[in-house]
Amino acid sequence: xxxxxxxxMMVLPLAxxxxxxxxxxxxxxxxxxxxxxxEDDSAFQITSRIFIDDLDKLLKERYGVEAKLATPNESxxxxxxxxxxxxxxxxVQLDGEVVSYNFLGKRYDNDVVICYLEIPNVKLxxxxxxxxxxxxxxxxxxxxxxxxHIKWKGNKRSFVLIRENNKGMLNL
Numbered sequence: 001x002x003x004x005x006x007x008x009m010m011v012l013p014l015a016x017x018x019x020x021x022x023x024x025x026x027x028x029x030x031x032x033x034x035x036x037x038x039e040d041d042s043a044f045q046i047t048s049r050i051f052i053d054d055l056d057k058l059l060k061e062r063y064g065v066e067a068k069l070a071t072p073n074e075s076x077x078x079x080x081x082x083x084x085x086x087x088x089x090x091x092v093q094l095d096g097e098v099v100s101y102n103f104l105g106k107r108y109d110n111d112v113v114i115c116y117l118e119i120p121n122v123k124l125x126x127x128x129x130x131x132x133x134x135x136x137x138x139x140x141x142x143x144x145x146x147x148x149h150i151k152w153k154g155n156k157r158s159f160v161l162i163r164e165n166n167k168g169m170l171n172l
Contacts, residue, residue, distance in 0.1 A: 035151070046116070049112050052111055059085070062085065065081050089138070095128055101119045132148050134146040142163060145161070
């Protein structure tokens with residue numbers, strides 16, 4: 001009886017190890033973008049949360065930049081390329097017109113980079129529609145999903161954007 005118990009104690013960890021080594025872990029590809037209208041600043045303030053390793057990989061593959069995000073050796077040009085990438089993959093239209101925004105910077109929170117953007121000088125009372133096209137990381141990961149939450153004057157709207165449906169539109 002004692003021998004059987006000992007064999008079970010040795011075989012169980014081995015079986016678990018073998019099971020884990022043959023199962024593939026599926027990575028979750030998602031970003032979350034919050035767009036909030038600030039009455040005080042007359043601006044849409046935007047935060048976009050992206051996994052650091054995904055953005056790091058994208059900067060290397062798309063621009064050849066070894067960004068080394070969130071490390072002591074982070075590239076001094078990382079912000080420039082992150083801003084450039086956002087301008088090519090994240091578009092905002094107000095009443096059908098593409099609007100420019102400022103890339104204000106970023107900060108890190110565990111395994112996520114939070115990018116800060118702002119669309120200044122927006123008179124919300126004069127705007128009827130808003131359209132968001134978010135293709136961030138979709139050129140790198142087929143399974144990428146970009147969740148967009150928009151808040152303005154007590155209203156909320158959310159979209160889950162995928163490669164085949166990368167645009168959300170709403171009436172303000």
